[in-house]
Amino acid sequence: MIEVCLLGTGGMMPLTNRFLTSLYCKCEGSGLLIDCGEATQIAIKKANLSVYDIDYILITHFHADHISGLPGLLLSIGNSEKKTKVTILGPKGIKEVVKSLRIIAPELPFPVEVVELDKKEGEIKLNVFNIQYYELKHKMICLGYNIILNRLPEFLKQKAIDNNIPIKYWNKLQHLIECEDEITGVKYTPDMVLGEERKGIKISYFTDTRPCDNILKWTRDTDLTICEGMYGNTDKSTNAKRYMHMTMVEACEIAKETKPKNLWLTHYSPAEVKPQVYEKELKKIYSKVKIAKDGEKIKLVFV
Amino acid sequence: MIEVCLLGTGGMMPLTNRFLTSLYCKCEGSGLLIDCGEATQIAIKKANLSVYDIDYILITHFHADHISGLPGLLLSIGNSEKKTKVTILGPKGIKEVVKSLRIIAPELPFPVEVVELDKKEGEIKLNVFNIQYYELKHKMICLGYNIILNRLPEFLKQKAIDNNIPIKYWNKLQHLIECEDEITGVKYTPDMVLGEERKGIKISYFTDTRPCDNILKWTRDTDLTICEGMYGNTDKSTNAKRYMHMTMVEACEIAKETKPKNLWLTHYSPAEVKPQVYEKELKKIYSKVKIAKDGEKIKLVFV
Numbered sequence: 001m002i003e004v005c006l007l008g009t010g011g012m013m014p015l016t017n018r019f020l021t022s023l024y025c026k027c028e029g030s031g032l033l034i035d036c037g038e039a040t041q042i043a044i045k046k047a048n049l050s051v052y053d054i055d056y057i058l059i060t061h062f063h064a065d066h067i068s069g070l071p072g073l074l075l076s077i078g079n080s081e082k083k084t085k086v087t088i089l090g091p092k093g094i095k096e097v098v099k100s101l102r103i104i105a106p107e108l109p110f111p112v113e114v115v116e117l118d119k120k121e122g123e124i125k126l127n128v129f130n131i132q133y134y135e136l137k138h139k140m141i142c143l144g145y146n147i148i149l150n151r152l153p154e155f156l157k158q159k160a161i162d163n164n165i166p167i168k169y170w171n172k173l174q175h176l177i178e179c180e181d182e183i184t185g186v187k188y189t190p191d192m193v194l195g196e197e198r199k200g201i202k203i204s205y206f207t208d209t210r211p212c213d214n215i216l217k218w219t220r221d222t223d224l225t226i227c228e229g230m231y232g233n234t235d236k237s238t239n240a241k242r243y244m245h246m247t248m249v250e251a252c253e254i255a256k257e258t259k260p261k262n263l264w265l266t267h268y269s270p271a272e273v274k275p276q277v278y279e280k281e282l283k284k285i286y287s288k289v290k291i292a293k294d295g296e297k298i299k300l301v302f303v
Numbered sequence: 304m305i306e307v308c309l310l311g312t313g314g315m316m317p318l319t320n321r322f323l324t325s326l327y328c329k330c331e332g333s334g335l336l337i338d339c340g341e342a343t344q345i346a347i348k349k350a351n352l353s354v355y356d357i358d359y360i361l362i363t364h365f366h367a368d369h370i371s372g373l374p375g376l377l378l379s380i381g382n383s384e385k386k387t388k389v390t391i392l393g394p395k396g397i398k399e400v401v402k403s404l405r406i407i408a409p410e411l412p413f414p415v416e417v418v419e420l421d422k423k424e425g426e427i428k429l430n431v432f433n434i435q436y437y438e439l440k441h442k443m444i445c446l447g448y449n450i451i452l453n454r455l456p457e458f459l460k461q462k463a464i465d466n467n468i469p470i471k472y473w474n475k476l477q478h479l480i481e482c483e484d485e486i487t488g489v490k491y492t493p494d495m496v497l498g499e500e501r502k503g504i505k506i507s508y509f510t511d512t513r514p515c516d517n518i519l520k521w522t523r524d525t526d527l528t529i530c531e532g533m534y535g536n537t538d539k540s541t542n543a544k545r546y547m548h549m550t551m552v553e554a555c556e557i558a559k560e561t562k563p564k565n566l567w568l569t570h571y572s573p574a575e576v577k578p579q580v581y582e583k584e585l586k587k588i589y590s591k592v593k594i595a596k597d598g599e600k601i602k603l604v605f606v
Binding site: 097 | 315316317318319340341342344345348349365366367368370371372374375378379382399400403404406407408
């Protein structure tokens with residue numbers, strides 16, 4: 001099970017009634033944050049979530065509305081008396097950006113590791129979270145992220161018995177660890193006790209970007225897709241192209257192809273005072289679309 | 304006349320119901336901000352003030368809760384289509400800190416000047432604002448600021464007539480500009496048309512600091528003193544000493560000596576959930592004390 005909270009839904013600048021776009025996920029006690037604009041630490045408190053739990057901070061790109069809250073958040077995490085490592089990941093350049101911003105947060109009571117995801121796409125395992133990243137199409141290097149929770153195949157007791165597997169190896173085999181009997185030298189493999197592969201949970205998060213092939217390649221069949229819908233007003237499609245963002249209609253057109261179970265739009269332009277007004281029309285393009293609000297929450301479970 | 308708004312009253316970190324300590328002043332169309340922690344730009348919007356008007360940003364010191372909002376604020380000022388210069392002033396080191404933080408705000412549509420106040424104390428004129436600065440006693444170099452609006456002496460028409468001053472020089476002399484008649488070579492000085500000196504407006508702002516001699520030297524007889532009262536709970540005086548802050552009682556003891564017309568406390572510890580509970584007792588020490596709230600406003604006029 002993974003708990004997901006979209007802390008804010010704003011783009012460009014925080015407003016009095018709209019925090020900047022940032023995603024908080026928690027699974028098995030470990031917290032993962034994507035993006036951290038100014039005031040994200042307030043949004044975390046407002047959503048009754050804990051800065052202490054954050055182990056991973058993924059940054060999409062270095063525009064201020066996606067990273068300006070980082071030094072303050074790190075200090076607040078420190079103030080929560082966390083002692084364990086926080087890993088910050090982002091596109092090429094993240095090390096320099098974090099170093100620069102930490103001029104006002106030089107001393108922290110926990111270790112910080114900064115990881116540059118310097119390939120165009122790739123995968124990295126962060127504890128329970130399997131992360132996929134891929135380049136988007138923005139004014140600067142910008143990464144989209146998938147969070148994937150793998151699900152183990154079902155443990156089949158009868159299969160284990162039929163295969164004469166000693167009970168003492170069942171637990172390890174169930175968790176994909178191969179075993180060898182110290183005395184007899186007989187090897188046991190996970191497939192001897194497990195059933196078919198099972199679908200895990202997949203969440204895609206991509207902002208800021210124009211529609212591009214990588215979105216179609218990487219974000220199919222998710223349980224939840226969170227993506228930008230910077231402009232609801234269709235008159236703004238020229239702005240969307242100029243500033244390398246997406247309209248809400250474009251986001252829904254993508255979803256028609258990638259088929260997410262849930263589609264949350266976010267990263268609204270400050271000029272979009274009531275983004276909810278577009279929802280009804282957008283549902284005609286993709287019925288599962290939601291104009292997400294600050295603090296939007298969902299729990300996703302294996303089905 | 305100067306309009307003053309204490310945008311926030313928090314110390315250390317922004318809370319869901321308390322912005323970080325920052326002061327916004329406006330006089331004759333020009334805005335001056337002291338300190339700019341995370342989310343100060345939201346506090347400005349919440350107080351119905353304009354980021355566009357900000358011409359000067361004074362930073363007391365480089366702890367994150369006093370400067371982390373700077374890159375976001377600069378970008379928001381840019382977004383307001385300001386084209387005129389913004390001057391940022393602060394202690395020695397401000398140039399390096401601003402340069403580092405601007406890694407996420409490298410391009411702005413208005414000029415930025417950064418001024419290091421690298422003496423222990425001094426004065427600088429910023430348009431209508433006369434600024435005095437002085438070192439406080441904190442864990443790092445930290446400056447207290449006075450904002451002074453000078454008041455011209457009264458123009459005495461009868462004195463001008465008695466002194467045979469040609470009318471064409473009256474306006475210049477009234478504004479302290481010496482004049483010389485091109486033909487006769489006769490010199491006219493402002494004292495020939497002006498009355499006695501008149502008291503201007505004085506505002507003192509000092510946080511974060513232990514009580515120190517410089518506070519007594521620089522902050523006497525203000526119209527408004529805004530200073531930290533980090534801890535209301537008297538059990539926390541050890542913490543105040545350890546972390547180089549002041550208790551509310553210490554702030555009031557100082558005021559007994561410096562005699563401000565108004566005393567606003569601010570920069571409350573996040574642990575002080577209801578700082579207002581201390582006001583009644585503090586008034587016994589200094590009757591004009593106020594436990595300021597976010598968005599506290601006052602207009603100060605020449606009297």
